[in-house]
Amino acid sequence: MVKAGTVMRAGDAVRWMRSVPSIVWLLLAVALVPELLLSGADMGLWGNLRWRGWAFHYGGFWAALLDDWRPNYSAQPYAMFFTYGFLHAGPVHFLVNAITLLSLSPPLAESEGTLRFLLVFVASLFGGAAVFALLSPVPAPMIGMSGALFGLAGALLAREYADRAALSLALWPVIQTVLGLVAMNVVLWWAMHGHLAWQTHLGGFLAGWVVTSVPARFRR
Numbered sequence: 001m002v003k004a005g006t007v008m009r010a011g012d013a014v015r016w017m018r019s020v021p022s023i024v025w026l027l028l029a030v031a032l033v034p035e036l037l038l039s040g041a042d043m044g045l046w047g048n049l050r051w052r053g054w055a056f057h058y059g060g061f062w063a064a065l066l067d068d069w070r071p072n073y074s075a076q077p078y079a080m081f082f083t084y085g086f087l088h089a090g091p092v093h094f095l096v097n098a099i100t101l102l103s104l105s106p107p108l109a110e111s112e113g114t115l116r117f118l119l120v121f122v123a124s125l126f127g128g129a130a131v132f133a134l135l136s137p138v139p140a141p142m143i144g145m146s147g148a149l150f151g152l153a154g155a156l157l158a159r160e161y162a163d164r165a166a167l168s169l170a171l172w173p174v175i176q177t178v179l180g181l182v183a184m185n186v187v188l189w190w191a192m193h194g195h196l197a198w199q200t201h202l203g204g205f206l207a208g209w210v211v212t213s214v215p216a217r218f219r220r
Contacts, residue, residue, distance in 0.1 A: 020102060021109040023118055028098055031086040031145060034059075035094045042090075059083040060141030063133040085125045087143040097145045104152040111159060112212070123211045124151020124204040131203025147200040151208030153181065158213040181205070 038055055041047035058072055061084035065077045088094040109117040128147020136142070161174045181201075189196040 020106055021114060021117070023114050024101065024105040024109060027121065028101060031088065031094065031098070034086060035088050035091065039091055055087055056141045056143060059087050060143045061129050061132065062139075062141050063136060064139055066133055081126050081129045082122070084129060084141070084143050085145045085148055088145070089143060093144060097149060100149045101145065101152075104149060104156065108152055108155055108159075112155070120151055120155045120208050120211050121148050124148040124154070124207045127151065127207025128197075128200035128202075128204035131206070132197055132199040135199040135202075136197065142197050142200060144197070144200075146197070147204035149204070150181070150201040151204035151211075154205035154208030155212040158209040162213060 034055060037047070038052045041051035042049065058076070059080065061080045062069065065071050065080065071077055088097065105117070108120065112120065125145075125148045128151065129142070132142050132147075157174050157177060161171060163169075164171055164174065185196065185198045185201055189198055
């Protein structure tokens with residue numbers, strides 16, 4: 001016999017899964033497949049232990065490729081602006097980003113629509129990589145979806161800012177959230193001994209904010 005509370009919780013989970021737009025599941029799947037392949041190789045189930053290194057070598061974002069480094073293939077200096085977002089350092093890194101994606105995406109996809117949501121995501125990937133290339137002196141590859149995720153956060157805050165400004169409401173809640181994100185990056189940067197691509201977070205956030213807010217101004 002199944003308890004009623006258990007059935008309700010299962011029903012809530014199903015309803016929540018249905019509320020997540022298909023485009024979000026697709027983006028998540030594109031990141032999940034390489035992580036499953038690389039994690040299996042790390043555990044010796046298939047391939048070899050070099051697979052993750054090869055993936056980073058070919059798909060990570062290498063800022064030096066925009067300077068004088070020789071690419072592995074002709075399109076790499078362009079493709080890396082997007083491929084880096086679907087590679088992760090391991091299952092934990094992927095899981096954290098997956099949970100964040102599923103948390104931020106539904107309200108934005110509902111308010112902006114599928115195409116504009118995808119535009120924000122892609123623009124944030126590009127913006128995160130661009131600012132990383134401009135500000136980071138590190139020659140190591142940059143990977144992960146966090147630039148796009150900060151872009152989604154920037155888009156949500158841009159909408160809230162515009163709504164509050166239109167209704168003459170206090171803007172402090174938006175400012176407080178932005179300061180909280182800054183503080184979180186500072187703490188993580190310190191905890192990770194400087195191994196945090198905060199430049200990517202900054203670029204993604206700015207791209208998400210701009211892509212969301214500029215068209216709104218034109219509509220008004």
